[in-house]
Amino acid sequence: MMRDMKQMLFKRFVMKDLGPIHYIFGWEITRNRQARTIFIKQKEYAKKVLQRFAMDECNGCKVSSDPSLRSSKAIAHASKAVTSCYRKFDVPYARDPAGLRFHASSRITQEILHWRTAKHGLRYLKETMDRGLRLGRMREGQELPHHLEAFADADFANRVDDRSQTEKTVALHTTEAEYMALSLLVQEGVHVRQMLKELKMKQKEPSDVYVDNESAMKLAKNQVFHSRTKHIYVFHHFIRERIELMQINVKRVPGEENMADTFTYPLPPAKFEKQRSARGLLSQDEYEST
Numbered sequence: 001m002m003r004d005m006k007q008m009l010f011k012r013f014v015m016k017d018l019g020p021i022h023y024i025f026g027w028e029i030t031r032n033r034q035a036r037t038i039f040i041k042q043k044e045y046a047k048k049v050l051q052r053f054a055m056d057e058c059n060g061c062k063v064s065s066d067p068s069l070r071s072s073k074a075i076a077h078a079s080k081a082v083t084s085c086y087r088k089f090d091v092p093y094a095r096d097p098a099g100l101r102f103h104a105s106s107r108i109t110q111e112i113l114h115w116r117t118a119k120h121g122l123r124y125l126k127e128t129m130d131r132g133l134r135l136g137r138m139r140e141g142q143e144l145p146h147h148l149e150a151f152a153d154a155d156f157a158n159r160v161d162d163r164s165q166t167e168k169t170v171a172l173h174t175t176e177a178e179y180m181a182l183s184l185l186v187q188e189g190v191h192v193r194q195m196l197k198e199l200k201m202k203q204k205e206p207s208d209v210y211v212d213n214e215s216a217m218k219l220a221k222n223q224v225f226h227s228r229t230k231h232i233y234v235f236h237h238f239i240r241e242r243i244e245l246m247q248i249n250v251k252r253v254p255g256e257e258n259m260a261d262t263f264t265y266p267l268p269p270a271k272f273e274k275q276r277s278a279r280g281l282l283s284q285d286e287y288e289s290t
Helices: 002-012 041-054 072-088 100-126 174-198 216-222 232-245 259-263 269-278 286-288
Strands: 027-032 039-041 132-135 147-150 207-211 249-251 282-283
Touching: 002 269, 039 286, 041 100, 132 286, 147 259, 174 207, 174 216, 174 232, 174 249, 207 216, 216 249, 232 249, 259 269, 269 282, 282 286
Parallel strands: 147 207, 207 249
Antiparallel strands: 027 039, 039 132, 132 282
16 A cells, blocks of 8 residues: 555655655654554654753753642742842832732743743753654554543643643533533544544444543433533533443543543652553653563
């Protein structure tokens, strides 16, 4: 099939066959035909990014986000730094409205936190340059035509921009927030199923969708009227329709095993590394040993 595609392209364009792919779009690609897996990493690209920001000699860190950057203590430290700057230049600002000073202080505080977060991300990049994504069968019985999984989670009452995908409506309690996140995930899951079908990989069973909130799971499966959830927009109940059509199967997963946690809030190193490996993000040595 690939040979036929190449011949068709050769007839239309001036091309050169460079053999098996090794590098494209900044991706370094290693293929194991016997294990039927592909390993993709961006070590050279990561080096260029670090050099661009003069962080190529920085110390690495093991997690991609620092929990302390979200704490009130971190915000207090940043505010103190801003306040000390204002004390040095308090005379020129003496006539400014208090509201304007507060707005500027708040903005600069956020910029300090954003800068610290960006530096932390670059340090994580330095630590994990040799890591990449393993594509292919992880273990027996996990072939894609038989097994498509997805995980949902929500960080209730946190800033909207912390989420991997923003929810367009305000949740009034945790169950609703989890249910709304589940709705977004089911929509994406249906799209992936349709895409796989076009690729001749039609799913033979309902796709498993995991959520760590039992109330949200029961709300998806039970169509009985609930007084505390009557205000939820009808389109979020799209989940129930897909369950009836046998496209989605909602299951509960313990919070510590929810793979979506990594994208919702910072995790401690041990849990972060466990979830990272489970998603197929391995070091070059780990990939070669599998």
